[in-house]
Amino acid sequence: WQVFRFAAPALMAGNAALLKHASNVCGSALEIEAVFREAGFPKDLFRVLLIESGEVAALIARPEIRAVTLTGSNRAGESVGAAAGKALKKTVLELGGSDPYVILADADVEHAVQVTVQSRLTNSGQSCIAAKRFIVVPEVREAFERGVVERMKLASCGDPMLESTQVGPLARLDLREGLHRQVRESVAAGARLILGGEIPSGPGAFYPPTVLSEVKPGMPAYDEEIFGPVAAIIPVKDEEAAIAVANDTSFGLGAAVFTRDLARGEKIAKERIEAGSCFVNALVKSDPRLPFGGIKESGYGREL
Template sequence: MKKEKTIETINPTTGKSLHHYSYMSDEAVKKAISKCHKAFETWKEISPKDRAKIILSIGKELIKSKEELAQLMTDEMGKTLEQSRQEVDLCVAICNYTAKIGPKELKTEDREMVNDNKGRITYAPIGVVYGIQPWNYPSYQVVRYSIASLMAGNGVLLKHASNVTGSGKLLEQIYQKTDIPDGLFTVLVINHDQSDTVITNKLVRGVTLTGSPDAGKNIGQKASAALKKSVLELGSNDAYLVFEDADINLAVKACVKGRIYNNGETCIAAKRFIVVEKVYDEFRDKFVEAMSNVKTGNPNIKSTQLGPIAREDLRNELHQQVVESVKKGAKIACGGKIPNGNGFFYPATVLENVKPGQPAYEDELFGPVASLIKAKNNKDAMRIANDSRFGLGGGIFSKNEEAAFEIAEKYFDTGMVFINSFGLADPAMPFGGVKESGYGREHGGFGLKEFVNIKSVMYR
């Protein structure tokens, strides 16, 4: 098999080529890692308070480059331009929040020991952190791990998904406009084989991946084989429960947004909609009508709600999951057909009669396809929600918020739960999952301590 020498990015709205990027040589990769480590040796000596100032400056540079970065993300992966702008705003919020809490979270802690001695706990940076990131949030995914790692005092390497290489390179330029040491944040334009050598490089001390469960198993095994800490944020098929006492109109509005936001290509998107039979028909009719009316088209147009799938192969895979689900008994309530014309578009789709054994029930459908499932009652709905190998997020719609909170806390086997809303990431709240959705947490201060040496210093 001939080894590709360049990456070609393609606009999913038009299907036309955007740019070509040359892969780095093996020697260039080694030099980049060494340079990042050298920059880390300088960066780790800077106080958290002073690091925070530079983190703030990264946020300011993101604001200056907002329109350029947003347009490039839309061109490379197809999300609406409005949502690309929202993504940049979230990145700025991450910088501001991390700069605010970072010095306090990383502050040395004095502790009384049980043997009457004294102890001190410090959070020391470990070195170079390698991030392998996906295409669905070209900026946010990068900023999420890199800003936490930089605040902690580490160096950062990035291997971005090939179809958003331009976004990764632009972020590198934005970071470089600040006072961070040269090479501290470095984008590696490399293939999978080269990526494996980065993981085993002795200067790399931590590995973080956002991607599919299969990718997580692969990278997790490679990192653990090299005895390196890893954080894995993987896929999911998040369940949103509509209870008997739910506000149906609110639930429909939130569930439609939850399924089509970011073109439905979100790990934490609402994917399975589990509705108790008492309100199933009402929800079903209103939900299908709303999904049928979703405006699909050019993501640069303000009125567009749903842009194209990021790549043609991903659209084909999504459609095959729909076809296979129908073969096994699911019914198409709306959508479900690949449209004619240019670009990699796929309509907002609702599948009914979704049962175990179907891809729509078992797997992650990474696109605007909703799985509608009927439950006998609230308890049965919770059982179905947890009947999944995934455990990232989920939601509950109920007017009894206290009861919903209790169910979320005690019974929802996920890392995140949203009550009467569809939610995305927030810098103040931990982000991550359980089961095949991965391990480790980002945001909320927790991400700052994933790649540090929590060191005990004891004295009399």
């Protein structure tokens, strides 16, 4: 869907498009190319390039390329941004996120649990706009934490081709190893592991729904993007501390605030939270009617 999100407006505006896919999904990229071809688009209007990452900078420098958009890691963003800047090409970078979901004292806890867990498990936790950091005030912490654990525990893991599956495998085995390292190092630094956290036996890059509590600065679960089904619960003393923690990150993609006072929630979302978009009592999502993108190290520019 991210490919179509960039391609649809670009093609409608009269451009052609080239897709350099992630290194592990060339099959998906070729299927997308086939979709455009079978839909009747002119030949070569949308093409997939089966090239190595090391060839991208030279491609960007070619005069035929007028603009570049990337959805990917911050490391990839730095590389593409540098190449595009050197060649004076317009650029949109949609990079990582460590989206905070702030649970205030007057929140509907049951609703907050449902939404935050749904967001956290989107694409098995592999979404830049998934809930990453669950920031909760004392009044509702116990109920919220208990609800998150219960709901994560019920998530069905298995074959991603089955409609009933909620958590499938991660994209690669090395990504699972990196995720597990983040969990282990967070626990070693004092985080409390209250669900999951163990690599299952058997084939596939599966990782179980995992919940960490007592997450604090200095832990990977606080400082880094967690790209997998791991919820990091961060207790704070009050609303002001919650907002400060929400903004205490190099990322700024999305955020959400949960409160029964909609006017207050909208004020916090509009004026206090540092993010490209902030939702009230709802999960972060893109909408084809609105431009989408982040601030800070989550990138720059907006996708239509």
